[in-house]
Amino acid sequence: MSNFALEFKNERDLYMAYMPFLKQGGLFIKTTEQFELGDKVNLEVTLPGQLESVQLETSVCWITPHGAQNGTEPGVGVAFLNDEHNIRNQIESNLGRMLNSKEATYTM
Template sequence: MNNFVLEFKNERELYMAYMPFLKQGGLFVKTPEQFELGDEIHLTVTLPGQLESVELNGSVCWITPHGAQNGTEPGVGVAFVNDENNVRNQIESNLGRMLNSKEPTYTM
């Protein structure tokens, strides 16, 4: 299983990576590595303003390949599989009103 460490310094970075349209939430991970849909990923996530990270497992549900037409950086969207630490709720609390923004993200 691949492991990624994600440290979000501010709400803008978190907003760009968060995938609220997934039932249990998810995050976009910038990476040049190639993955297949369904690959298992382990995430260690530090949210803005927090000193301790949380860990959770997910699966690849979105792939942005190298050379995507819209110029988006390559990477994968990781859907949360076990969110025992309620990372989705923590993210949505951090983002608050930003969740209603029309500003593009890494995935939409």
């Protein structure tokens, strides 16, 4: 199982990585590491303005390979498997109206 830490310095970076279309929520991780759909990833997340990180169990549900069209960043999208810290709601509170933006993200 892989381990990643994501620290979001501002809401824009969080918006670019957040995957609201997933039932439990999820985040995009920029990486050139190779993954398969369904691989488990331990994720440590620090949201903007927070000092403490949150540990999440996630599963790979999206893969953007190196050399993807439109110069999209390579990486993987991970779906939250457990959200005991209510991270999805915290992210959506941080993003507020940005969630309705038409601006492209790392995944859509």
